Amino acid sequence: MVKKRIIPCLDVKDGRVVKGINFLNLIDAGDPVEQAKHYSDNGADEICFLDISASLENRDTMINVVKKTANEVFIPLTVGGGISSIENIQALLKAGADKVSINSAAIKNPSIIKEASEYFGNQCIVVAVDAKKHNNDWFVYSHGGTKKTDLLALSWIEKAQELGAGEILLTSMDKDGTKSGFDNELLGKVSEFIKIPVIASGGVGTLDHFYDGVVKGKADALLAASVFHFNEISIKEVKEYLKDKNISIRD
């Protein structure tokens, strides 16, 4: 069967990797190409770049980062952050990205999912969803988690699937940054509800959190940023831990 994927996510600002907690007190943490290569050499199954540059010009810097990464890294690369048009997507794919993740632009204009997946194929369109629980329902947030929308996470995800999304990157805002584990309740509901793969994101802090994300959250892939950046857990450790527990993992 298909292996569960471990995906390190790198926050990239103005062409450099940055580290921080919740986008605050960012420190320069090196060259994204080198870091992507390092993760790839250490067993990452895919790489994710999240562009958090504030200006449009600096987004062009991302294109160059992607091009350079394509010279060195031969595993799938997803790029997200500020993607708002078919032209943005085309430029990134042409530069060597395999998938793009769309968030706020899809909320504002859902037809971009349909257009993009028809044009480029649904395999390269990831819809990123930031969700937060209010009473008993999860609501979707846009603009990097700063704006609450009226969309219910489950109905929005179902709609994204219908429009042609190839994959859902689901971040729990309640869990993000807490290191208390993924929101497995939310993940489990979404994973059972839809037919496309789900990437779990937000909250991982220990090795057993990865295991729970697969077993309780039924996620197809697990994304983490800070535990990998700050060398708290290595990708190798995660993979060995999961393999020991009989989760199907790539060697």
Next chain:
Amino acid sequence: MKKITIVDYGSGNVLSAQKSFIKIAKDNNIDVEVLISKKINDVKNSTHIVLPGQGAFSTCMNGLKKTDGLIDELSEFALIKKKPFLGICVGMQMLAKKSEENGDHEGLGWIDGQIKLLPGDNLKLPHMGWNLVIPTNSKYNNLISTKNDYYFVHSYYFECADKDNILAETKYGTNFTSIVGKENIYGVQFHPEKSSSQGLNLLKEFIGV
């Protein structure tokens, strides 16, 4: 010198395939020219052709048909001159006679078989991620010699009419053909250019380094 042409007809990320061959050449200290092109002359002058493919089958076929004479030149290369030809993902699927993706569509028809939706009620589609490719044809295993994980993204699979054309299989719900081959023509359902060192090794075997 090896001249590899990656056929360019507007299909997704083809840069990674080019970069893969450049990396192989650099690591093995050999001269290669790797073009991303749809020019008839480039196809004619190639020693190896790679046909990539992402998106829907019919979109890819239409993309190929858009350049006058391209399919004829590719056929000449693969069927008459019998030079090494590799289809990747939908590029592999286009080798088949037809596909049932979004209605019936004709393929190149170089390897007998058809493209069908992966069966299974509770199967997540697309089949996305790393999965084991197991060689099944011992007399014909030039591309891979041992089983290994490669990166897949697809919802449809190649159902071969002639079992001799099945070079490797993979399990996702059901066992499906993950490498097809017929003389000089190969097709891989996965993405070697995205499958780390084992993927690069496969491409290296393909160009005979």
